Amino acid sequence: MNGKNGNTSDSRDVIVVGAGPTGLLLAGDLAAAGIPVTLVEKRRHEISNLSRAFVVHARTLEQLDARGLADELEAQGRPLDRINLFGRLSVRLDTLPSRFNHLLVIPQYEVEKVLERRAVEAGVRFRYETEVTAVEQGAEAGSGTVAVELRGPAGEPDRLTAAYVVGTDGHRSAVREAIGLPFPGKAVIRSVVLADVRLDEKPAEVLTANAVGDAFAFIAPFGDGYYRIIGWHRGRDVPDSTPLDLDEVREITRLALGRDYGMRDARWMSRFHSDERQAPAYRVGRVFLAGDAAHVHTPAGGQGMNTGLQDAANLGWKLAAVLGGHADPALLDTYEAERHPVGKAVLRSSGGIVRLAMAKHPWTLALRAALTTLVNHLPPARTRVIGQVTGLGYTYAAPRGAHRLVGTRVPDVTLTTGRLYESLRGGRFVLITPRATDQPYARGDREDRLAVACWTSDRRTTVLVRPDGYVAWAAEGADDATIEAALTAALGAVS
Helix, strand or coil: CCCCCCCCCCCCCEEEECCCHHHHHHHHHHHHCCCCEEEECCCCCCCCCCCCCCEECHHHHHHHHCCCCHHHHHHHCEEECEEEECCCEEEECCCCCCCCCCEEECCHHHHHHHHHHHHHHHCCEEECCCEEEEEEEHHHCCCCCEEEEEECCCCCEEEEEECEEEECCCCCCHHHHHCCCCCCEEEEEEEEEEEEEEECCCCCCCCEEEEECCEEEEEEECCCCCEEEEEEECCCCCCCCCCCCHHHHHHHHHHHHCCCCCEEEEEEEEEEEEEEEECCCCEECCEEECHHHCEECCCHHHCHHHHHHHHHHHHHHHHHHHHCCCCCHHHHHHHHHHHHHHHHHHHHHHHHHHHHHCCCCHHHHHHHHHHHHHHHHCHHHHHHHHHHHHCCCCCCCCCCCCCCCCCCECCCCEECCEEHHHHCCCCCEEEEECCCCCCCCCCHHHCCCEEEEEECCCCCEEEEECCCCEEEEEEECCCHHHHHHHHHHHHCCCC
């Protein structure tokens, strides 16, 4: 892609706006599939330690495993096999049906580092200190393209065109505003305080969180001797611009946790407010939204970054299939159909956690006690809660008449060729059959996009797994012709 003068565009180009975790994963996936990608970022080229995310959940770790990145992060982070909520609810994670039967405590910037490295190695073109000023579609941009007006580091204008644009540029998304999508919702918690500090007393738990009366506090380690403190006091409702000192952070922490752990040497402090918002659509024409540009929620449950990464994992393989000429453009409509309901569910679950954590009135305290008892003593309720928080429990709607497995997540089963999520690497589909076959399903231009393996058990179901680890198609006792028809529908005819 070139500048505004004599601008040309590869008909397969994608512009991703926003170099946070969501944008980095998406751009890396597209580039690895051979799609030309430009990643536009308003900030300077630096990995900031000011991120709020500290938790990577099991489903996200599975997606990173499918890209060969999970083990590196596992070696850096600290696994946590239990979540404690409301002082009475202890949720065990070591029984999760996943290779990653825990959550990983690791700062967001460490996740960004490995995603950025992968994107660079895959050939993503980066444009830092560049902001979006307008987006044009249809007749304005030219047939089959979308144009993005930019302002560069020195204020110079520029223009890029591409087949598609994806806004992953956060809750103040310039892309979302440029295409005229509203962002309805409201501020749920105001004047949340953040501080990065040293502690004289090491907390007993990897993650420490509690709410008492009007105060809430959370402590997580960076791993470099500093800790992130997140605190909130119901009676302290002030603008984000109000100066913050360490004494205020200490006071909130003491109220919520009983002590301040001897916090000192703050290297950074700030305030922010937490919103619950969701765009009514994740696609307008040739423009998509993902991550915080599409939805924002409270930090409760640590689901924000994880949900954005799942958005990217869903959209990336679909764009690659369409732009590679292997799928009908109608496939792209399934991105919003699948991910918008998940975003809505995350708003409900994270909002519910924070409201229960800050319960004050007798009836809300009674409700919290009742729900805690329910989750503690009823396995189905506990499974549902864990599935929502970790991302393992979400499924996608299947077409009428489809096999019951279609749209469900496939765990990292052992196959005759090794682990499933190793076979998914490279953005491939995986066909799992009950028996070895002489039929060359992975042939022609399909060879690099499809892996074929057999169950190691006596299971009789034939399953086609999408690149994002969900079932695309399944059948009992399928013959070669039926399997070939399913592969043609999912991957296109062999050429």
